Amino acid sequence: MVVYIGEKENYGTVIIIEGIDGIEIWYGNIESTTVKLYDYVEAGTYLGATSNNYLYLVYSKDGKFLNYKEYLK
Numbered sequence: 001m002v003v004y005i006g007e008k009e010n011y012g013t014v015i016i017i018e019g020i021d022g023i024e025i026w027y028g029n030i031e032s033t034t035v036k037l038y039d040y041v042e043a044g045t046y047l048g049a050t051s052n053n054y055l056y057l058v059y060s061k062d063g064k065f066l067n068y069k070e071y072l073k
Helices: none
Strands: 002-008 012-018 024-028 030-033 048-050 056-061 064-066
Touching (some): 002 024, 012 030
Antiparallel strands (some): 012 024, 024 056, 030 048
C-alpha cells in the first residue's frame, strides 16, 4: 500500500510503499507518479518516472534503514 508521497530530504520526491511484512520501500527522485496515497500496488506496478534517470531505493522497518543486500536474499 502507498503510505507516503512527498518530499524527503536528500531523496527529492519519494513514494513509500509498505509491504505486508511491515517493510517500507522508498522510491526516491520521482518526477511524476501514477499512484495515489493509499493505493494498493502489486509487484511490477509502474509507479512513475524519475528525474535524471536516477532512482533512490531504500528499505526501512520500524524507523531503521535496512541493508538492501540482506533484504533481497
